[in-house]
Amino acid sequence: MKNITGGVCAAKGFKAAGIHVGVKTNNADKKDLALILADCDCAAAAVYTKNVVKAAPLLVTMDNLKDGRARAVLANSGNANACAADGEANAMRSCAAAAKELGIAPGDVIVASTGVIGQRLPVEVIENGIPELVSSLSYDGSDNAASAIMTTDLTMKQYAVELEISGKAVRIGGIAKGSGMIHPNMGTMLAFLTTDCAVSAPLMQEMLAEATRISFNRVSVDGDTSTNDILCILASGLAGNVEIAAQGADYDAFAGALGTVCVELAKMVAADGEGANHFITCAVAGAASEEDAEALSKAVISSTLTKAAIFGADANWGRVLCAMGYSGVVFDQDCVDIAFESAAGRVDVCKSGRGLPFDEPLAKKILTVRDVTIDITLDSGTAGCVCWGCDITYEYIKINGDYRT
Amino acid sequence: MKNITGGVCAAKGFKAAGIHVGVKTNNADKKDLALILADCDCAAAAVYTKNVVKAAPLLVTMDNLKDGRARAVLANSGNANACAADGEANAMRSCAAAAKELGIAPGDVIVASTGVIGQRLPVEVIENGIPELVSSLSYDGSDNAASAIMTTDLTMKQYAVELEISGKAVRIGGIAKGSGMIHPNMGTMLAFLTTDCAVSAPLMQEMLAEATRISFNRVSVDGDTSTNDILCILASGLAGNVEIAAQGADYDAFAGALGTVCVELAKMVAADGEGANHFITCAVAGAASEEDAEALSKAVISSTLTKAAIFGADANWGRVLCAMGYSGVVFDQDCVDIAFESAAGRVDVCKSGRGLPFDEPLAKKILTVRDVTIDITLDSGTAGCVCWGCDITYEYIKINGDYRT
Numbered sequence: 001m002k003n004i005t006g007g008v009c010a011a012k013g014f015k016a017a018g019i020h021v022g023v024k025t026n027n028a029d030k031k032d033l034a035l036i037l038a039d040c041d042c043a044a045a046a047v048y049t050k051n052v053v054k055a056a057p058l059l060v061t062m063d064n065l066k067d068g069r070a071r072a073v074l075a076n077s078g079n080a081n082a083c084a085a086d087g088e089a090n091a092m093r094s095c096a097a098a099a100k101e102l103g104i105a106p107g108d109v110i111v112a113s114t115g116v117i118g119q120r121l122p123v124e125v126i127e128n129g130i131p132e133l134v135s136s137l138s139y140d141g142s143d144n145a146a147s148a149i150m151t152t153d154l155t156m157k158q159y160a161v162e163l164e165i166s167g168k169a170v171r172i173g174g175i176a177k178g179s180g181m182i183h184p185n186m187g188t189m190l191a192f193l194t195t196d197c198a199v200s201a202p203l204m205q206e207m208l209a210e211a212t213r214i215s216f217n218r219v220s221v222d223g224d225t226s227t228n229d230i231l232c233i234l235a236s237g238l239a240g241n242v243e244i245a246a247q248g249a250d251y252d253a254f255a256g257a258l259g260t261v262c263v264e265l266a267k268m269v270a271a272d273g274e275g276a277n278h279f280i281t282c283a284v285a286g287a288a289s290e291e292d293a294e295a296l297s298k299a300v301i302s303s304t305l306t307k308a309a310i311f312g313a314d315a316n317w318g319r320v321l322c323a324m325g326y327s328g329v330v331f332d333q334d335c336v337d338i339a340f341e342s343a344a345g346r347v348d349v350c351k352s353g354r355g356l357p358f359d360e361p362l363a364k365k366i367l368t369v370r371d372v373t374i375d376i377t378l379d380s381g382t383a384g385c386v387c388w389g390c391d392i393t394y395e396y397i398k399i400n401g402d403y404r405t
Numbered sequence: 406m407k408n409i410t411g412g413v414c415a416a417k418g419f420k421a422a423g424i425h426v427g428v429k430t431n432n433a434d435k436k437d438l439a440l441i442l443a444d445c446d447c448a449a450a451a452v453y454t455k456n457v458v459k460a461a462p463l464l465v466t467m468d469n470l471k472d473g474r475a476r477a478v479l480a481n482s483g484n485a486n487a488c489a490a491d492g493e494a495n496a497m498r499s500c501a502a503a504a505k506e507l508g509i510a511p512g513d514v515i516v517a518s519t520g521v522i523g524q525r526l527p528v529e530v531i532e533n534g535i536p537e538l539v540s541s542l543s544y545d546g547s548d549n550a551a552s553a554i555m556t557t558d559l560t561m562k563q564y565a566v567e568l569e570i571s572g573k574a575v576r577i578g579g580i581a582k583g584s585g586m587i588h589p590n591m592g593t594m595l596a597f598l599t600t601d602c603a604v605s606a607p608l609m610q611e612m613l614a615e616a617t618r619i620s621f622n623r624v625s626v627d628g629d630t631s632t633n634d635i636l637c638i639l640a641s642g643l644a645g646n647v648e649i650a651a652q653g654a655d656y657d658a659f660a661g662a663l664g665t666v667c668v669e670l671a672k673m674v675a676a677d678g679e680g681a682n683h684f685i686t687c688a689v690a691g692a693a694s695e696e697d698a699e700a701l702s703k704a705v706i707s708s709t710l711t712k713a714a715i716f717g718a719d720a721n722w723g724r725v726l727c728a729m730g731y732s733g734v735v736f737d738q739d740c741v742d743i744a745f746e747s748a749a750g751r752v753d754v755c756k757s758g759r760g761l762p763f764d765e766p767l768a769k770k771i772l773t774v775r776d777v778t779i780d781i782t783l784d785s786g787t788a789g790c791v792c793w794g795c796d797i798t799y800e801y802i803k804i805n806g807d808y809r810t
Contacts, residue, residue: 052729052731052735052736053730083738083758083759117721117724117727119760180710224708224710224724224728225730227730302628303629305586308802308808309806309808312807314807314808316521317523318521318522321458322456322632325456325459325630326455326456326588349523394803397716397797397799400713400714400716401718403713403714
C-alpha cells in the first residue's frame with residue numbers, strides 16, 4: 001500500500017467541485033458548497049453521529065442510503081441545518097436540485113451540512129448555485145471540495161492510498177473537515193471517502209464501522225459530540241478487481257487500507273482542532289484490554305486541564321494520571337509510568353505512580369514542539385491504544401465566544 | 406431556618422485557624438495550613454472523590470474515620486500529596502504532629518490536601534508550623550481557615566444556617582474551596598462542615614451522601630474530577646437537642662438544612678471557578694425523571710462550547726441542544742424549549758426544538774450579566790433539576806497553562 005495524491009478524486013470514476021454560493025454570507029471568498037459525483041452507480045455505506053439530536057440532512061441521507069446505493073455527495077458549510085425550521089424539507093430540496101442538474105435520482109444523493117445550529121438553511125442560495133457547481137465538476141476537484149466543507153478549519157484534509165486487490169490497483173481516498181464540536185463516540189464530523197474497489201455495501205458498512213472505531217472515534221477536540229457528524233464512502237468498482245469476499249486476504253487488505261485513510265484524516269482533524277497550538281498523541285500500553293486502553297487514552301486527550309498544561313508546555317503529568325483515574329477504568333495507580341515525547345526528545349516524569357525528578361528545561365523544550373506524545377505504560381496486561389487530540393488555547397475561546405457572527 | 410454568619414465556627418464547640426507555614430513557597434502572604442478543632446469528641450461522616458487515583462491524605466482519613474468519630478481537621482493547600490513519594494507516611498506525620506500538639510489521638514484527625522499533584526509534601530514545613538497554628542485557634546477563626554485552603558480561588562467560601570430541633574437552636578456551617586479540577590460525580594473539592602446537633606455518624610453519613618448528590622455533584626468547572634475531593638462533617642452535639650432519629654420531622658429538618666449549606670457552598674465553588682467571568686445556572690423542567698433532568702443539565706453546564714458561548718455573551722442555543730443530545734438521555738428534540746435569563750431580562754430562543762427569531766441586542770445584554778440562567782423545558786414528564794457551572798475564559802487557560810510555577 002502506498003500514499004498517493006488526489007484526495008476524494010484519487011479513485012477511478014470520481015469528480016468533485018467546490019464553490020462559493022452564499023451560505024457563508026460574511027465572506028464571499030470562502031467556498032461553501034461541495035459536490036462529489038461518481039461516473040456510475042456506487043455501493044455506499046455511512047456512519048452517523050450518536051447524538052440524539054440529529055441534523056436534518058443526516059435523516060434524509062439515512063433514508064437515501066437504505067438501498068446501499070448512491071451517486072453523489074452534496075455538502076454545504078456555514079449552516080448546520082440542525083434544529084432549524086423546514087430542516088428536512090430543505091435538505092430534500094438540496095438533493096432534488098442537485099439530482100435534477102445531474103440527471104440522477106434525488107434518492108442517490110448523500111446530503112450533509114456543517115456550521116451554525118438552529119438557523120434556517122438558505123436553500124434558495126444553494127439551489128441557485130447548483131448549475132455552476134455541477135459545471136465546475138472535475139477529476140482533479142478534490143482541493144475545491146475539501147475547502148468548501150471547511151468552517152473554522154485552517155487546513156484542507158485529504159488523504160488517499162493505493163493497494164493491490166486480485167491483481168488490480170485499487171484506490172481509496174477522501175476529504176474531511178473538523179474542527180470544533182469534535183469528540184469520540186460519534187461518526188465523525190464530515191468525511192467523504194471514495195474507492196474504485198468492487199465491494200458490496202454491507203461489507204463496506206462493516207469495514208467502515210471498524211475503521212471509524214479506530215480512527216475518528218479516537219479523536220477529541222473539545223468533548224462536544226456534534227449533531228451533524230457523518231462519514232460515508234462510495235465504491236465505483238471501476239478498479240476491475242474481483243469483488244471482495246466476506247473473508248480472506250482481500251478483505252483484510254482493503255479494511256486495513258480503509259483504516260489507514262480514516263486514521264490519517266482523523267489525525268488531521270485533531271491537529272487542526274479549533275485554535276490548536278499543539279497536536280497531542282496519547283499512547284497507552286500494558287492495559288488489560290483495548291477497551292480499557294482506549295478509555296484511558298480518551299480521558300487524557302479530553303481532559304481540559306491536561307490540554308491547558310500542554311498549551312503552556314507545562315509537564316504537569318499529575319493531570320494525566322488524574323484523568324486516567326476518572327476514566328472509568330480500574331487500574332493500579334502504583335503501576336503507571338508516564339513520559340512526554342516530541343522531536344525535541346523524551347522525558348520520563350512518573351514511574352510506578354510516583355513523580356520522578358526530571359529536567360524541567362528539557363521538558364519545556366519537548367512540550368514546546370507542536371506535535372507531542374504522552375506515553376503511558378501500565379502493568380495490567382498487553383493491550384494498547386492510541387488516541388489523538390489538541391491543546392486548548394485562548395484562540396479556541398475567542399473562536400467559540402463569538403461563533404455565530 | 407435562617408442564614409447566619411460564622412462559617413465553620415458557627416456551630417457550638419468549634420475553633421478554627423489558618424496560617425502561612427511555607428507549603429506555598431512562592432507567596433509568603435498566602436495562608437496554606439488550616440485547622441478545625443472540636444471542643445469534644447464528635448460524630449463524623451465524609452464522602453470522597455470517586456477518582457480511582459486517590460490522594461494519600463484521603464486514604465489516611467478513610468482509615469481514621471472507620472469508627473465514625475473525629476476531633477479535628479487539618480488541611481493544607483499548595484500541594485495535593487497525590488501520586489507523591491511517601492504520601493501516606495507524610496499524611497500520617499501531619500496527623501501525628503497536630504494530634505500531639507492538641508493532646509488528642511492521631512486517629513481522630515481528618516487530613517486533606519489540595520494543590521499540585523505528584524510533588525512530595527514538604528511535611529517538615531507543616532510539622533514546624535503546627536505549634537503556631539494550634540496557638541492561633543479561635544472561635545471566630547473560620548475566615549482564616551477558609552482562606553488557608555484556597556488555591557486559585559478568588560473568594561472565601563463559607564455558609565451557615567440555624568434551625569430548631571426538639572426545641573433547641575441547632576447550627577450547621579462550613580467552608581469549601583474550588584476552583585479547578587471540579588466536575589460532577591465526586592465528593593467535592595475540599596469542604597469541611599460542622600454542627601452542634603446531636604446526631605449519629607451513620608445517620609449523618611446518609612444525609613451527607615444525599616446532600617452531596619444535590620449540591621457538589623451538580624457543579625462543574627472543567628470536567629476534571631480531582632484526586633483530592635473530600636467533604637466531611639463533625640457533629641459536637643453541644644446544641645443539647647434530643648438526638649436525631651432515623652425518621653421523622655427532625656431528620657427531615659436537619660437533612661434539609663444540610664442540603665442548603667451544601668448547595669450554597671457548591672454554588673460558591675461554581676461561581677468562583679478558575680478564571681470564570683460568568684456563573685451559569687442550568688434549570689431543566691419537564692423531564693421524565695430527576696436522573697434524566699440532572700444528566701441533561703450537567704451535559705449543558707459541562708459543554709466547553711456552551712461555556713465559550715456564554716463567555717462571549719453569544720446566545721448560541723444550538724450548543725445547548727447539542728449537549729443535551731449527547732447527554733445519554735433519550736428525549737424528543739421537537740419538544741424542547743430554551744430561554745436565557747439574567748437580571749437584565751429573559752429571551753426565548755428555541756421553541757419546540759426550532760430556533761425562534763429573537764432580539765439579539767437584548768440577548769447580548771442578558772448574557773453580559775455575570776449570573777445567567779439557561780432555562781430548558783421538555784415535554785417528557787414532571788421532573789426537574791438545577792446544576793451550576795461557569796464559563797471558560799482566556800484566564801482559565803492562562804492559569805492552567807502554567808499552574809505548577
